[in-house]
Amino acid sequence: MDSSDAELMLQVRRGDLSGLAELFERYHRPLYRYFLHLSGDRDLSEDLAQESFFRVLKHRDTYDARRPFSPWLYQIARNLHMDQMRKRKLESIPEGHDPALDEDDADDKLGHRQELSLLRRALSRLPVEKREVLILSRFQNMKYEEIATVLGCEVGTVKTRVFRAMRALSESYRELSGAKAV
């Protein structure tokens, strides 16, 4: 039977690094995507994703085993990204950068592909706080309660932010698609 995240963290606390390796296997992909959506930079996202796990190791004693692991991990990741932004003073992803679509050779429907490319560009143009709440709610499949923990706000605030971010995304998409109705 698989160990729970909390059990793995207890292993990490005891100095057993196999627990950290297991947590890496569980979370490194979504974490990489979180950073990729925020930064649009593959190299940076890979570095930040793996660095997040070493921060987990560094701050292992601050983990509260009664609370879910994933929001705590994303809080660490978020702080890491903010540190990075302060260093680079970057907020929006350079336009036209579309790492995921570059890989997506299987999709042969050109029209749909263009729509998705446009949508990704529209997403990348959003301010980071709007982009972040959409990433967490849409791509990370986190519960509103978990997102509230990561962002440090109320659940109601998360819902409002999600709605506003969706509206901003709609406007951004409309601008890019030449003011056509979505």
Added chain:
Amino acid sequence: MTCNECKDRLTDQWRAGAGARDPELERHIESCQECAADARQLGWLWDALGELPQAEPRARMSNKFYWRLRDLERAGMRRDAMFRWLRSPLVQALAACFILAAGVALGRYSAQRSNQISRLEDQIANMRQLVAVSLLGQQSATERLKGIDYAQRAGETNEKVVQALLTAMEQDSNVNVRLAAVDALRRFDELAEVRRSLVNTLAKQDSPLMQIAVMDQLVEMRERSSAPAINSLLHEADIDPAVRHHADWALKQLQEQ
């Protein structure tokens, strides 16, 4: 349902998926064009976001992570593991017992030391008292002054010392010795005998310096029973003007106290 409530319910419905039904929300959307437009446009976008291909990290990311983890394991964590035995409850309990035992032993040792020091101090005080009494009986005024100095530094109240000081105050031929005795008796001013002797000696003293010193002492002790003695001193015909002035002051002080 208000439009604001509708926004919250819309986000819930997007997350729940296309199959989820919310009749109240649907009724509101049918009656509100703006919310209907949001539901249609944003709902489409929400679904489209779900179709965005999700990038996969390259294999080198995992490789780098595991290399670093291995390095860490070899270096830091091994060192950490060396001291992990310290976190064992058994070791911690043993350490606590050891510290407790060491504390008790140290306490006993210091108590013994303290007793020894206390005994030595008592012995020194007794010696000083003996020396003081002995010196106060000497012919030389200088020796008697030394005796008073010893009496002042003697520890506990000793009857022989007090008697020797009272005798010196009342009978010593040298005024400096008598003055020093009055000062030394300050330490024993809680003894009734000392207070009574100070009051009685006032009429017997002929030196203005002694009269003033004794009055100072009586005022300091707040000895109100000395007022008649001071008053009779005040009415003596050949009283020194300085003593008269001081007696006036002393009486006022005692009345105010």
